[in-house]
Amino acid sequence: SQKIEQNSEALNIQEGKTATLTCNYTNYSPAYLQWYRQDPGRGPVFLLLIRENEKEKRKERLKVTFDTTLKQSLFHITASQPADSATYLCALNRLQGAQKLVFGQGTRLTINP
Amino acid sequence: NAGVTQTPKFRVLKTGQSMTLLCAQDMNHEYMYWYRQDPGMGLRLIHYSVGEGTTAKGEVPDGYNVSRLKKQNFLLGLESAAPSQTSVYFCASSYGSGRYEQYFGPGTRLTVT
Numbered sequence: 121s122q123k124i125e126q127n128s129e130a131l132n133i134q135e136g137k138t139a140t141l142t143c144n145y146t147n148y149s150p151a152y153l154q155w156y157r158q159d160p161g162r163g164p165v166f167l168l169l170i171r172e173n174e175k176e177k178r179k180e181r182l183k184v185t186f187d188t189t190l191k192q193s194l195f196h197i198t199a200s201q202p203a204d205s206a207t208y209l210c211a212l213n214r215l216q217g218a219q220k221l222v223f224g225q226g227t228r229l230t231i232n233p
Numbered sequence: 234n235a236g237v238t239q240t241p242k243f244r245v246l247k248t249g250q251s252m253t254l255l256c257a258q259d260m261n262h263e264y265m266y267w268y269r270q271d272p273g274m275g276l277r278l279i280h281y282s283v284g285e286g287t288t289a290k291g292e293v294p295d296g297y298n299v300s301r302l303k304k305q306n307f308l309l310g311l312e313s314a315a316p317s318q319t320s321v322y323f324c325a326s327s328y329g330s331g332r333y334e335q336y337f338g339p340g341t342r343l344t345v346t
Contacts, residue, residue: 124275152333163237163323163337164276209276213333219264219283220291221335225275 122147126210126224133200133231141195141227143210148222150212153186153193158207158226167208168195200231234259237338239324245344246314254309254341256324262336263329265307266291267299269320270340276323282307283329314345 127142143153151172156164170177170186170193177184183196197204207228211221237258246252256265266281278291280299288299296318298310307326311318321342325335 154334161340163325163339164335166334166336169334211276219327219329219333220266220278220281221276221333222278222292223276225273 122222124148124210124212124222124224126208126227128227129225130228130230133229135200135202135231135233137200139197139200139204139229139231141208141210141229143193143195143224145191145212148191148212148214150188150214152213153184154211154213154221155182155184155193155195156209156211158209160207164209197229202231202233205230236260237324237326237336239322239338239341241341242339243342245346246311247346248315250314251310251312252314252343253311254322254324254343256307256309256326256338257305258307258324258326258336259305260326260328260336261304262326263304264327265301266325266327266335267297267307267309268323268325269293269318270323271320279309279322314343316345319343319345 124145133139154169155167158164181198185194207226209226210224240255267279268276282288282301285304324338327335
C-alpha cells in the first residue's frame with residue numbers, strides 16, 4: 121500500500137544547530153514534494169516545493185533535498201532558532217491528479233535555547 | 234487580503250445533528266479542498282473542487298457532502314454527525330494551472346458527542 125512516513129514524531133535540537141527532518145515514501149511516484157509548517161492551533165503554511173527532477177532547493181535557512189531513488193526527502197533548517205519550533209509536514213503531489221496532496225503525519229520540532 | 238477564512242472556529246454537535254462549515258478565499262484561486270486532521274493520522278483529503286460548480290471525492294468522503302456554487306466559497310456539510318467525525322477540519326485553496334502550493338485556513342474544531 122502507499123505510505124508516507126516522517127521518521128521522527130518529535131525532534132529536539134539545540135539552538136544554533138542544524139535540524140534535519142526526514143520524509144520517506146513507498147509505492148508513490150511523486151512529481152512534486154512539498155514541506156509545510158504548522159503551529160499549534162493553526163493551519164499549515166507552505167514553505168518549499170521541490171520537483172522530481174530537482175535534487176535540492178533552498179530558501180533562506182531552509183534546504184530541501186529530493187532523492188527519487190531512495191524515495192526520500194530531507195528538510196534542513198540551519199542555524200536553528202526557538203522560533204523554528206513547530207510541526208513540519210511533508211506532502212506529495214502525483215503527476216496525475218496533481219492538484220491533490222497526500223500528507224505525512226508530521227514531525228514536531230523543538231529548538232531549545 | 235484575508236486569505237482563507239473558515240467559520241465557525243469551534244462547534245459541538247450531538248450525534249445525528251447536521252451542520253455546514255463555510256470556507257471562503259479572496260485570492261481568486263481555482264482549486265479548493267477540505268481536509269480533516271486527527272492525531273497521528275496526518276491531514277486527509279475529504280473532497281476537493283477544481284472550479285466553480287465542480288466537486289470530487291478525496292480519500293475519506295463518506296458522511297460528508299460539499300458544494301461550490303461560487304468560486305470563492307466551498308461548503309462542507311455533515312448530514313448526520315457521528316462521533317467518528319470529531320476532528321479538526323481545514324480548508325485550503327490553490328491557484329491550479331501548474332502552481333501546486335496550498336493555502337490553508339485556520340481550521341474548525343468539531344466535537345460530536
